[in-house]
Amino acid sequence: MIEAHELTKVFRMRADTRPGLWGAVRGLFSAETTEVRALDGVSFTVPAGERTAYLGVNGAGKSTTIKILAGVLTPGSGHCRVDGREPRADRNAHARAIGVVFGHRTQLWWDLPVTESFRILARLHDLPPALAEANRLLFDELLDLGEIADRPVRTLSLGQRMRAEIAAALFHAPRVLLLDEPTIGLDLLLKDAVHELVNRVARERGTTVLLTSHDVADISAICERVVVVDAGRVVHTGYLHELLRRAPTRTVRLEYAGDVDPAAFAHHIRLELGDPVTVTPAGRRRVTVQGPPELVTPQRVLAAVTGLVAVTDLVAPEPTLGEVLRALYVAPQPARGGR
């Protein structure tokens, strides 16, 4: 449904590094430019109906990719297809096939109520009246528009507005939904509301979703697959649960009954499990064991303490996506961003 092939994009900016008035005057007459390589050969595909997270640190090229897929930015080289179409080849057909939300940038009519924006969108997209009405009722219910229906968009709170933005992007029942940081700046409850909105509508309609986010909660709530970019290149693609398994460290927490010296006990476990493992006593009769996944398994930890103490609880929590991602980002984090 979405295919990106060797996309590149280089932004040229006037070198604007000299400080002060004199620097500004010299800058006026200098032809120096600096190049920022936002995308450096990005390729990936998203099969129809799949919800994929597009991950990376600030400046990794996430927004640039979304803008190219949305057809608002021309790639330097490479090509992409969304719903079988080059985004710029037939702008109207492309606009009907996609729904897009660019972070905080509004696509609603700023001075009109949300319901009015929906009415205009229905006309712009030539929605059959029955479908437009059904959508209006659906989003009325999902967004709880009752209380904000008559207020201009500019008077809405950020949370209300972001949900309205996503609803507007979904209103014409697009086959592909592109979301660039849809929950930035929202609190936990509103994030949940956004997840519910996307999941309800996109899942029901089988919409293909590509979502960028820094928020692990967004990704695990909405997506089953991930594409990880770093410094303008794709460094990993795969299913979310497989990615989680690639965590460089695993943790096992153990609670026990019995009188042993905590320091000696920890030392004993470390010896039994092998070298890179760390064992830290955590409070009364509790230890945390951390290390490579092949060394730190619940079974090995259990075996190591059997005979010394009675185990009352043993937890091996899933690694967080944050931990996994940190290991994937190979390059030092560049001070870019804003694209």
Added chain:
Amino acid sequence: MTTPRGTLRRYAGLAVLLTGVGLRRLVSYRSDFLVGVGAFALRVVLHALLLGVIYRHVTDIAGWTFREAVLLLGVAMLVRGIDHAFTDQLWELGRKLVQRGELVRYLVRPVHPLFSLLSERFCYPEGIGEAVAGLAVIGYAAGGLDLDLDPARLVVFAVLLLAGALVFAAVKLLLAALAFWTTTSLQVMTAVYELADTARYPLDVFPWPARLLLTGVLPFALTGFVPADYLLHGPSLLTWLAPLIGGALTALALRVWSLGVRRFEAVGP
């Protein structure tokens, strides 16, 4: 919907819808709008007073009597009003839409992006008001002139008005689209718009380099002088050239716009 007629009907329907939207939005900025109307009325009065003062000292300027000069003022207002009523949003393109990357919203709708952009201010009341005021001024001037108004002449006059409005719109689009290369272009737009005020005076009062500029380079002569001159003195070479110049300039501006959209960098998050 793929036939040209279907497309035309679709766009006409959308234009009506979005005009209504634009007017509804004005309601939220009523006081701002009223201040704008007041400022515009003041300008009209000042221009008329200036003409009156000049003609207290002379009987004609380059052969144009007071009434004829008033007619020219009315024609210039009418043409400017027609353009103003449909393309006012271009100022925003030059001012901030590229600079802040806000143009993206117009690029993800299933209509031509330029239509989408302009539709934010279709039938802008300030422009309509200017056109109506222009018509009134023309009416006043015509009352004291012996004009030959047969239908064929009126048709040609209407075509010239349209060509003038196209010139205005094309120059504005061309300059606003410069923002794709220069980030903002409001200042150059304002400067050239000042030049457009020359449309109010008979072309013959200017020295030849200025006449060349106003007919060949930034043909603002087409937005006032040419239609008024035709109505008063009959056809000239410029009468026949005007539609061609208007069309060519529009084609050029559209080309520059689409080149600009291609290199639009969509800055911002």
